[in-house]
Amino acid sequence: xxxxxxxxxxxxxxxxxxxxxxxxxxxxxxxxxxxxxxxxxxxxxxxxxxxxxxxxxxxxxxxxxxxxxxxxxxxxxxxxxxxxxxxxxxxxxxxxxxxxxxxxxxxxxxxxxxxxxxxxxxxxxxxxxxxxxxxxxxxxxxxxxxxxxxxxxxxxxxxxxxxxxxxxxxxxxxxxxxxxxxxxxxxxxxxxxxxxxxxxxxxxxxxxxxxxxxxxxxxxxxxxxxxxxxxxxxxxxxxxxxxxxxxxxxxxxxxxxxxxxxxxxxx
Numbered sequence: 001x002x003x004x005x006x007x008x009x010x011x012x013x014x015x016x017x018x019x020x021x022x023x024x025x026x027x028x029x030x031x032x033x034x035x036x037x038x039x040x041x042x043x044x045x046x047x048x049x050x051x052x053x054x055x056x057x058x059x060x061x062x063x064x065x066x067x068x069x070x071x072x073x074x075x076x077x078x079x080x081x082x083x084x085x086x087x088x089x090x091x092x093x094x095x096x097x098x099x100x101x102x103x104x105x106x107x108x109x110x111x112x113x114x115x116x117x118x119x120x121x122x123x124x125x126x127x128x129x130x131x132x133x134x135x136x137x138x139x140x141x142x143x144x145x146x147x148x149x150x151x152x153x154x155x156x157x158x159x160x161x162x163x164x165x166x167x168x169x170x171x172x173x174x175x176x177x178x179x180x181x182x183x184x185x186x187x188x189x190x191x192x193x194x195x196x197x198x199x200x201x202x203x204x205x206x207x208x209x210x211x212x213x214x215x216x217x218x219x220x221x222x223x224x225x226x227x228x229x230x231x232x233x234x235x236x237x238x239x240x241x242x243x244x245x246x247x248x249x250x251x252x253x254x255x256x257x258x259x260x261x262x263x264x265x266x267x
Contacts, residue, residue, distance in 0.1 A: 004227075005029035005060065006251065008236040008244050015039050016049060020057040026245060030060035030100070032199075032235045035090060036068055042093045050097035062199065062233060063094045063102045067153075071107030072137055073129045073160070080132065083107070084140060094146045100233070101147045101198055103176040108154055122158055130159030133167065141171040149174040149198050152181050156189035164189060174198045180205050180212065180237070183220040191224070199233040200225065202247055212238050214246040215254075222254060 007030030010019035016039060023031050033040045033050070054061050070083040087104060094102045109129070111120030141148055150173060156164055167173055177190050178201040190197070204218035205211040211218065236247045 004230055004232060004234050006234045006236070006248065007031055007060070007062065008248075009034050009064070009239055010037075010040075011241045011244065012037070012239045016045060016053055020053040020059060022241065023059055024057040026248070028059070028248075030062055030233060030235070032062035032064055032103070032233075032237075034064040036064075036066045041066075042089060047093050047096035050099075054098060060233075061097060061099045062235065063090060063099045065090045065102055065104040067105045070105065073107045073109060073125070073132060075109075075128065080136065084136065087140070091144055091146050091148070099146065101149050101174065101176075103149045103151050103199060105151055105153045106156075106160070122155075126159030128159070130163045133160070133163035137163070138167050138171065141167060141173045147172065147174050147198065149176040151176040151201070152178050152185075152187040152190045155185055156187055161189060168193055168196060176201060177225060178237070179203070179220055179222065179225065180210060180218075182224065183207050183218070184210060194226065197230070197232060199235055200227075200230070201235050201237040202251060203237045204247075212243075214238050214243040215250040216246070227255060 007028045008023055009032045011022070014022060019031055033045075035041055038044065050061060053059075065087055070086055071079055072083055074080050074083070091102055109120075109122065109125040111118055113119070150164070152175075154160075173196070175190055175193060175196045176199040177194070177197045180201065180203040181187070182190070183205055184207060202215060203211075204213040204215050204220050206218050234251065236244050236251075238244055238247055
């Protein structure tokens with residue numbers, strides 16, 4: 001028996017009504033709106049329209065905050081201030097339209113090209129990352145009116161891990177576990193705190209680059225997460241209709257079989 005909610009991010013061509021209609025017609029439980037997309041940016045889409053669609057199609061709504069314009073570990077005070085302003089507006093939008101959770105990315109530290117090679121030494125940023133997260137993100141999460149879920153993107157270790165261990169222990173911060181990202185870069189912070197996971201992003205890849213393929217088209221291992229004991233949201237993040245439906249079929253088969261799908265039944 002499947003006890004979790006299975007939903008999707010829209011096809012990249014879907015306008016809001018198309019997305020909700022597609023989700024309802026194919027038996028999904030929720031739609032996650034990616035606010036980086038021009039159709040779903042908060043300057044284009046009103047919370048009233050989302051409420052009407054949510055009620056009309058009887059679907060839950062999840063929000064994915066913009067990732068391209070937000071960086072909470074930037075060295076620039078101005079960029080971090082702008083990032084918090086952006087996320088604050090996203091959370092207000094989510095609260096007004098009744099969204100269940102807001103997923104966000106932590107940001108990134110820069111690397112450099114040096115004598116023909118890429119150079120990134122994370123230790124250079126450890127003190128900075130720990131300080132700004134404890135001084136800023138800690139208090140933002142404590143005061144946020146909606147559930148916030150951090151997604152696994154960059155590796156969480158060093159100063160990042162120190163700060164996030166404290167934040168997740170002392171606030172209501174939740175997690176979004178992206179199995180495709182994990183296949184490229186293992187991130188034990190999310191496995192160690194899996195009880196905080198409220199949303200799982202489903203897509204596949206070859207372990208080398210982020211491809212957002214249908215499940216079964218790459219080499220991810222779903223067995224790394226305890227899906228049979230999970231009761232949160234599963235969100236298909238392949239962003240094309242055919243891949244969305246292919247992934248839905250795959251995950252239903254996986255769950256009904258109680259684990260791995262036999263090799264002969266893979267795509």
